[in-house]
Amino acid sequence: MTWTFTGDVDEFPAPAEAWLRRDPVRNTVPLTVLRRVRLGLWNDDLLLGWYATGGEVAGAVLHTPPHPLLLGDIPVAVVPELAEAVRDREIAAVSGPKEQVEAFAAARGREPGERVELRLYRLDTLRAPHLPGAARMAGDGDLTAVVEWMSAFCAEADPHPQAGDVRAQVAQRVGLGEFVLWEDGGRPVAMAAFSEPVIGMSRIGPVYTPPGLRGRGYGSAVTYAATRAAGEAGADLVLLFTDLANPTSNSIYQALGYRPIADYAAITFTTAAAPA
Numbered sequence: 476m477t478w479t480f481t482g483d484v485d486e487f488p489a490p491a492e493a494w495l496r497r498d499p500v501r502n503t504v505p506l507t508v509l510r511r512v513r514l515g516l517w518n519d520d521l522l523l524g525w526y527a528t529g530g531e532v533a534g535a536v537l538h539t540p541p542h543p544l545l546l547g548d549i550p551v552a553v554v555p556e557l558a559e560a561v562r563d564r565e566i567a568a569v570s571g572p573k574e575q576v577e578a579f580a581a582a583r584g585r586e587p588g589e590r591v592e593l594r595l596y597r598l599d600t601l602r603a604p605h606l607p608g609a610a611r612m613a614g615d616g617d618l619t620a621v622v623e624w625m626s627a628f629c630a631e632a633d634p635h636p637q638a639g640d641v642r643a644q645v646a647q648r649v650g651l652g653e654f655v656l657w658e659d660g661g662r663p664v665a666m667a668a669f670s671e672p673v674i675g676m677s678r679i680g681p682v683y684t685p686p687g688l689r690g691r692g693y694g695s696a697v698t699y700a701a702t703r704a705a706g707e708a709g710a711d712l713v714l715l716f717t718d719l720a721n722p723t724s725n726s727i728y729q730a731l732g733y734r735p736i737a738d739y740a741a742i743t744f745t746t747a748a749a750p751a
Contacts, residue, residue, distance in 0.1 A: 478553075478560045480524045484512050490532040491525035494547070499676035500597065501548035501572060501737065503714050505537050507670045507678060508545060512537075516644060522564065526553050538566065543741055544579075546571030551578050558582035570741040580742045588743040591718060594725065596733035598713040601702055604731070606692045608659035610700030613649050613666065621645050621654055624666055628683040632718075655704050657697035665693035667701035669708070677710035682724075695727050702731070 481487060492509065495502045512521065519540070526534035526549065534549030536557065544566045549557070551574055558579050569579050573592075580587050613621050625641045648654055651671055656663040665684040669677050679701050684694045698715075705713050715733060717725045729735075 478524055478526050478557055480522055480560070482521050482523070484509075484521065484523065487523045488525065488532070491523075491535045494525070494532045495535050496674055498548055499674055499712065500595070500714065502535075503595070503676060503678050504570070505535060505545045505547045506673050506676065508537055508539060508542075510671070510673055511644075511647075512539065514647065516647065522561075524557070524560075526550075526557070538564070540565070541567060543568035543570040543743075546575045546579065548572050549575055551575055554578040555582040558584075566744065568741055568743040571739060573738045573740045576740040576742055580744075583744060585744040588745045590743075591741045592720065593716050593739040593741065594719055594735050595737045595739055596715050596717065596728055597736050598702060599732050599734045601699065601706075601732045602730065604692055604695040604699055606659075606696045608657055608664070608693075608696060610655055610657055610697065610704075612652055612704070613654035613656050615649065617654075617656065617663070618642075618646060618649055620663065621649060621656075621666060624683050624685065625681065627685070628681045632681075652704075652708075655697060655701040657693050657700060659693070664688045664691075665697040667694075667697040669701045669705040669710075669713075672705065672708055672710040675710060676712045676714065677705035677708065679705065679713065679715040682715075694724070695731060698728065699731055 495506050499506055522538040524536045525532050534553055535547045537545045546569065554575055569576050622642050622645045625645050629641060648668060653671060654666060654668045657665045667679060667682040669679050679698060682694055682698050702713055715728060717728060
C-alpha cells in the first residue's frame with residue numbers, strides 16, 4: 476500500500492485516470508484539471524499522485540501550483556499517509572470532499588488559515604429564467620474583458636490570491652468555446668464558463684456579474700445559458716459548486732434546477748507549524 480508520484484502527465488497511469496473516471500461527480504475537479512494539464516497548462520512543478528493497494532489503484536490527487544492540492548474522493552484512511560508523503564512540498568491550500576480535506580489539514584501539521592465551505596450541485600431539470608437579453612459565446616475580441624472579469628472573480632473568491640496571470644487560461648478556454656456572455660442592451664453584463672465535457676460530465680464556473688450590475692438576474696441568465704451550452708457540447712451530467720457563505724447563489728442555482736449532492740471544502744495553510 477503506497478502513494479506514487481510523478482511530475483510528468485505522460486507517466487500518470489491509465490488505471491489512476493480510470494479511478495478518477497469511475498466517479499465523475501465526486502472527482503469532477505481533478506478530472507477537468509487533468510484534462511487541462513494534458514492540453515498544456517500547469518506543467519511547471521506539476522505533481523500527480525496515485526494510491527495503490529493489492530495492485531489496484533484506490534485514489535488519486537493532483538497539484539498544479541499555485542493552486543490547491545486537489546483531492547479526489549480518496550479513502551479517508553489513506554489521507555494521513557498522503558500528508559506525510561508530501562510533507563516537504565510547498566502546499567498553500569487543499570481542496571476536495573469535506574471529510575478528506577479535514578483529514579489532510581489535521582495530518583498536515585500546519586496551522587490552518589482561511590476555510591471555504593462549498594456545496595456541489597448536480598443539474599436535475601433545467602428551468603429557464605425570464606429575463607431580457609440574449610446569450611452568445613465569447614470570442615477573441617472579448618478576451619481583454621473576460622480576463623478582467625476573471626481576475627475580478629478570482630480576487631473576490633480568494634482574498635489572498637496566489638500570484639499568476641489568468642490570461643493564458645482564459646485565452647485557452649475562450650478558444651475552446653467554454654465562455655458564455657449574457658448581453659442586455661447590446662453589451663455584455665455577465666459571464667459564465669463551462670468545462671468541455673469529460674466522459675459526459677461538465678462543470679459550470681466561474682460565474683461573474685460586475686458589482687454595479689448585480690441584483691438584476693444576469694447571473695441566473697448566464698448560468699442557464701452556460702448550462703445549455705454544456706448540454707449542446709455533449710454533457711449529460713452538469714455540475715457546479717457554490718460557496719455556502721453566499722445564500723443568494725445557492726438559491727439562484729436551485730431555482731434553475733440544480734440539486735445539492737455533496738459538501739466540499741478548501742483550507743489554506745499558514746507558514747507556521749501547528750502547536751504540538
